[in-house]
Amino acid sequence: MPSAPLPEVVSLGCRLNIAESETIRALVAGRDMVVVNSCAVTNAAVKATRVAIRRARRDRPDAQIVVTGCAAQIDPGAFAAMPEVDRVIGNADKLSPAAWATLAPVVVSDIMQVRETAPHLVASFSSHARAFVEVQNGCDHRCTFCAIPFGRGPSRSVPAGAVVDRIAGLVDAGHREIVLTGVDLTSYGPDLPGAPTLGQLVERILHAVPRLERLRLSSLDGIEIDDRLFALLTTEPRIMPHVHLSLQAGDDMVLKRMKRRHSRAQSVALVQRLKTARPDIAIGADLIAGFPTEDEAMFQNTHALIADCDIVHSHIFPYSPRAGTPAARMPQVEPEIRRRRAAILRETGQAVRAAWLQKLVGTTQHLLVERPGDRGHVGNFAEVLLDAPAAPGDILRITITGVLGERLSATRESL
Numbered sequence: 001m002p003s004a005p006l007p008e009v010v011s012l013g014c015r016l017n018i019a020e021s022e023t024i025r026a027l028v029a030g031r032d033m034v035v036v037n038s039c040a041v042t043n044a045a046v047k048a049t050r051v052a053i054r055r056a057r058r059d060r061p062d063a064q065i066v067v068t069g070c071a072a073q074i075d076p077g078a079f080a081a082m083p084e085v086d087r088v089i090g091n092a093d094k095l096s097p098a099a100w101a102t103l104a105p106v107v108v109s110d111i112m113q114v115r116e117t118a119p120h121l122v123a124s125f126s127s128h129a130r131a132f133v134e135v136q137n138g139c140d141h142r143c144t145f146c147a148i149p150f151g152r153g154p155s156r157s158v159p160a161g162a163v164v165d166r167i168a169g170l171v172d173a174g175h176r177e178i179v180l181t182g183v184d185l186t187s188y189g190p191d192l193p194g195a196p197t198l199g200q201l202v203e204r205i206l207h208a209v210p211r212l213e214r215l216r217l218s219s220l221d222g223i224e225i226d227d228r229l230f231a232l233l234t235t236e237p238r239i240m241p242h243v244h245l246s247l248q249a250g251d252d253m254v255l256k257r258m259k260r261r262h263s264r265a266q267s268v269a270l271v272q273r274l275k276t277a278r279p280d281i282a283i284g285a286d287l288i289a290g291f292p293t294e295d296e297a298m299f300q301n302t303h304a305l306i307a308d309c310d311i312v313h314s315h316i317f318p319y320s321p322r323a324g325t326p327a328a329r330m331p332q333v334e335p336e337i338r339r340r341r342a343a344i345l346r347e348t349g350q351a352v353r354a355a356w357l358q359k360l361v362g363t364t365q366h367l368l369v370e371r372p373g374d375r376g377h378v379g380n381f382a383e384v385l386l387d388a389p390a391a392p393g394d395i396l397r398i399t400i401t402g403v404l405g406e407r408l409s410a411t412r413e414s415l
Contacts, residue, residue, distance in 0.1 A: 012052065020037065020095060027100050032060075042317055042320035053067060069151075090107060090108030135157065135201060138152045138155045141187075157191050187221070223261045234277035245270075250305030251264065251301035268305070285305075285311045291319045307348070365380075374386050
């Protein structure tokens with residue numbers, strides 16, 4: 001007798017979605033279902049969600065199609081109206097067994113009323129070599145371009161004890177690298193008793209879980225990196241030498257109109273401090289091209305930031321006006337100019353990255369093997385192709401032998 005189809009979870013967007021998708025996978029086990037865990041950071045992300053929904057219906061015509069995530073939370077009616085969609089479940093509900101037990105076509109609570117979050121109690125991340133642990137959710141800031149607070153609600157933190165227990169369990173299950181995730185990770189703690197900081201949480205994790213070999217942090221707001229967290233990022237060997245910063249722009253007027261809390265000079269100074277203290281640290285950053293009112297001189301300031309901050313992992317987005325945000329009401333840059341500027345930023349980012357990858361040739365690194373076993377990422381998050389397959393989840397000592405486009409090649413020696 002043929003076995004029942006397995007549920008599928010399509011995760012779009014951020015690492016927090018990846019973490020939550022594993023919980024959803026456990027909640028819908030045994031069902032003929034495709035869950036699309038959506039993203040709403042840009043209009044393109046919402047479009048990608050619609051494409052994923054239509055593909056799911058085409059590939060699994062008999063499965064129940066459920067849409068959740070930020071796009072579903074922000075505009076549930078639009079997704080409920082799609083003929084391919086059976087159900088819509090909001091961000092505040094998607095980790096609740098009750099939401100998956102009901103047959104209601106739309107289950108979307110008021111995300112702005114949510115005040116608590118909790119770690120997702122799945123035993124392991126079956127399809128990932130590294131495990132993602134949510135320690136924070138939501139955002140209290142109101143950057144003028146961003147709709148995510150309306151999809152995620154107010155900032156809230158997971159108590160440190162629950163985080164430590166979660167990580168200890170994942171390490172026991174065989175995960176050797178943990179990634180701390182959140183919508184606004186560096187805002188961790190003020191809503192908890194004693195107002196712990198992200199640095200204090202990281203210290204507690206490292207002390208309480210000595211068997212944890214590799215710890216990585218997702219996107220950080222540089223203005224909130226205090227001395228304790230800075231010291232950990234630059235001196236703790238179990239924290240990977242990779243910092244992804246939420247920079248968004250390199251022009252002070254654009255940053256002000258974005259309602260960001262840092263200046264260009266502060267970003268450059270932070271990166272210089274990080275690289276002086278830990279020369280092998282790799283810098284990643286998000287940058288937006290064509291923000292409303294951005295003229296050519298403002299754009300050039302952002303363009304120059306890629307070299308000034310040695311950004312080797314650049315995430316470039318053309319500005320996308322999101323309904324209901326203040327930036328959508330500002331004087332807009334023509335779409336073609338946005339696209340052209342984004343292309344210029346990507347080209348420069350690729351050139352800076354290529355030079356960095358070339359400098360890594362001949363170095364020895366430690367690599368976490370990822371599926372299917374012929375590749376992985378080293379500590380600075382450069383992707384590497386191996387000369388021979390290994391078991392996913394292994395950590396190997398490797399020598400970098402060359403550059404293959406956006407990746408490196410390597411020979412290996414097992415630890």
